[in-house]
Amino acid sequence: MHHPRIKLALATLSLLAPLTPFAAGQGAAVSAPPVAARKPVVDTYHGVKVEDPYQWLEKGDDPEVRRWLQGETAYTRALLDKLPSREAIRARLTTLLSHESAAHFALWQRGGTLFALKSQPPKQQSFLVVLPSVEDPSTARVLVDPMALDPSGRTTIDFFVPSLDGKKVAVSLSKDGTESGDVTVYDVATGKPLPGESVPRVNGGTAGGSLTWNADGTGFFYTRYPRGEERPPEDRDFFQQVYFHELGTPTAQDTYELGKGAPRIANYALSTSEDGAYVMAILGNGDGGEYALYLRPQKGTWTQLSRFEDKLVSAGFGQDGALYALSRQDAPRGKVLRIPLATPSLDKATVFIPQAEASIDGLLATATRLYVTEQLGGPMRMRMVGLDGKDLGQVPTQPVSSVGRPTRLGGDDVLFGSTSYLEPTSVYRYSAGDGTLTKTALGRTSPVDTSRVRVERVMCTSKDGTQVPLNLLYAEGTKRDGNNPTLLTGYGGFNVSLSPSFHVLSFAFIEQGGVVAVANLRGGSEFGEAWHTQGSLTKKQNVFDDFHACARLLVEKKWTKPARLAIEGGSNGGLLMGAALTQHPELFRTVLAHVGIYDMLRVELTPNGQFNTTEYGTVKDPGQFQALYAYSPYHHVKDGTKYPSVLFTSGENDPRVDPFHSRKMVARLRAATRSKRPVLLRTNDMGHGLGTPLSETIAEEVDVHAFLFNELGMKYRPVSR
Structure with missing residues (x-):
């Protein structure tokens, strides 16, 4: 099942967020943070005047902004570098994150050859391998190692796609967290790049990127951003189209296939049937979950199979002459349609799997069955x-x-x-x-013994009565005396579900007496499309109410108390952090907010922010503006409020969430708070978190955990195992 790419990174516990290159011990003796000047600006939306005193901080290349940011970095380092138990924390987290057991993911078999991305510390980046045996990983042969191409560790593989016969593989590589990926074609037998076979900017941080081969491996269809002077500079991260590249020809001669007339915020996911007879393109309308399907015989032209309003969200080729499509039309939990490829039309579709109690996430067709x-x-x-x-x-x-x-x-x-x-x-x-x-x-x-960790799933009642699942992880024997340091995380958006997942740094917190809580909030896909839509656009406040209900339950059931409750989230989950700390500042002791969105009125002025309008809404619509303004964290910071301590992280090269959000939120929050608790900004020259080198991941987590333990009053006990 080919799913268009979710472009806002999931924010789960111990998010591997962008990291700073600064090492411990470099901080100078800085007693106070720099003061951000208030420069009154008033914007008017539908007759509503909105003050924005820190709009000047949006200009990342302005010398005054750079000076302020340098002061912020010096202040942050001065505080973080003197936190207690840093070296003991560093030793433990290095052990956990450098565990040498390899991970294999993005598995793909083509032509009898099994490909995978392999992650194996102390390697700084994942690398592409061929696996002769699933029982003996030591037989893996390395095809593409980003560290061999760039020893700095700042180059990463965005994606790879083997040809149908498994003899060639197209690999997108990007640098410095930009996600701006160029595709190189490699010969699988030799591991060598094919001379001259490089296609620029197939992948990007806005519309993502995709590629699929033709039947005989002589060329591929790919996503193409505007090049050169085809569009003005402000349009070059938009208007993604599908082109075809024939091997052995200059990419300037690539031919247009699909996309004229598509929305400005179009994004495509491409796939080819196992026999090479058909190519499919799934067009996404921004990030809100609307898709249209297009089909093309290898020797034919494109036909549109569905429109946005038909609610086909993904599809996969069967091996019986049919296309199997996941539809949410009159079926918010999903149904599967069977569409004959001989006469590809929704009029010919039949319901193959009707909607049931569970929500269908995806499917794969094999020789005689579907895996759902x-x-x-x-x-x-x-x-x-x-x-x-x-x-x-x-x-x-x-x-x-x-x-x-x-x-x-x-x-x-x-x-x-x-x-x-x-x-x-x-x-x-x-x-x-x-x-x-x-x-x-x-x-x-696993580098940790989890045998004494218990998992408990409870239900929380949100403001409107909705039952929201909350998953608790804690050590056996933990007492509910209202005094446990607790870390609550959530996401709640973009149809992304927080399904059970092993996060090794959860146990670095649990082994220090902590409780970890993971909330399944509306906005995700946990209970189907209705669960998503109840937490998007003008109903986004439901997500924050769900999170508040989870936090309140943790206190009411005496798992913890506000003085020992921390929350963490990133990206869309960073927005959640901003809303939580402005709406209920009294409920939390500390907040870890990674690469988040905080100014909901100006987010769509950024390239990826425009892709997010189908999820969040736009200020151009009066009703959506009112909803955005009602919760926008930056606009709801109130002077004289006792705010919790906050550690913000951001990446200067972030193509998904502009770092100005963190700069503005820090300036506004620090000017307003009446508490003595720190408000820190930790920034770097990477991106949204994807492709971050392992060494910088460790450095980030040392800072995060030292800050977290200190703020929650946890005396770190060194762990020898």
Whole structure:
């Protein structure tokens, strides 16, 4: 099942956020932060005058902004570098994050060859390998290693796509967290790049990027941003289209395929049927979850299969001459349509799997069956349906776990990853013939003993009565005496679900006596499209109410108290942090806000902010403006309020959330707060977090945890194991 890419990174516990290059011990003796001047600006929206005293901080290249930012960095380093137990914390987190057990992900079999991205500390970046055996990872052959191309560790693989015969692979590489990826084609047998085969800016931080090969591997369809003077500078991150590149020809001669007349905020996901007969393009209208499907025979022209209003959200090719599409038309939890490729039309579609209790997340068609992954409010499962419509039961996965996208192995056998709160991702082989599930050697081992950690799932009642799941992780024997240091995280947006996942740094907190809480908020996909829409556009406040209900329950049930409650989130989850601390400042002791959005009235002036309008709304619409203004964190900071301590992080090269949000929020919050608690800004020259080198990830987490432990009054106890 090919899903268009979610462009706002998930913010779960211990988010690997952008990191600063500064090392501990470099901080000077700085006693006070720089003062950001108030420069009154008034903007008018639909007759409403809105003051914006720190709008000048939006100009990242302005010398005055750079001087202020340098002062902020010096002040932040001075405070963070003198926090207690830094070196003990550094030692523990380095052990956890440098665990040498390899992870294999993005598995893809083509032409009998199995490809994967491999992550193996102390390597700074993941690298592309070929796997002759799923039982012996040591046989892996490295195809593309970003560290060999760039020893600085600042180059990363955005994505890769093998040709149908597995003899060539197209790889997108970007630098410095920009996500601006150029594609190079490699020969799989030799590992060498094909001479002259480089296509610029296939991937980007706004519309993402995608690529798919033609039947015989002589060329590929790819996403193309405007080049040169085709568009004015302000349009060069927009108007993505689909082009075709024939190997051996200059990319300037690539031919247009699709996209004229599409929205300015178009983004595409491309795929090819296993036999190479058809190519599919899924057009996304920004990031709000609206999609249109286009189909093209290899020797033919594009036809539009669905429109945004038809609510087909994804599709995959069957091996029986049909297309299987996930539809949410009159089925918010999803139904599967079967569309004959001989006569591809919604008029010819039949309901293959009707809507049921679980929410359908995705599907994969193999020789004689469909594998269907489903959401159960956070936990997931995978079931099977024969192409004859017969129910074939479930794949026997763990009851409270996540299930990754399966990979075809041949026939009806598949590989897939699965993880839980207490176990790192394992890669399983499901053999359809005898129904056996086998754990392969491709999964990770855990650097911590989780046998004494308990997982509990409770329900919280939101403001409007909605029941919101909250997942708790804590050490066996933890007392509910209202005194446990607790870290609550959430996301709530873009149809992204926070399914069970193993976050090793959760245990760095739990082993110090902490409780970790993960909220399944509206705005995600945990209970289908209705759950998403109840937390988007003008209903976004529901997300913040859900989060407040979770925090309130933690206090009422005596898991913790406000003086020992911290919250963390990033990106869209950073917006959640901003709303939580401005709406309920009395409820939290400290806030960890990574690469977040805080000025909801000016976010759409940035390139990726325009893609977000289909999720958040636009100030151009009076009703949506009122909703945005009603919760915009920057505009709801109140002078004289006792705010919690806050650590903001941002990346100067972030293509998804402009760092001006963090700059403005820090300036406004620090000027307003009446508490003596610190408000810190930690910035860097990377991006949104993707492609961050391992060494900088460790440096970031040392700062975050030293700050967190100190603010919650936790005396760090060194852990030897």
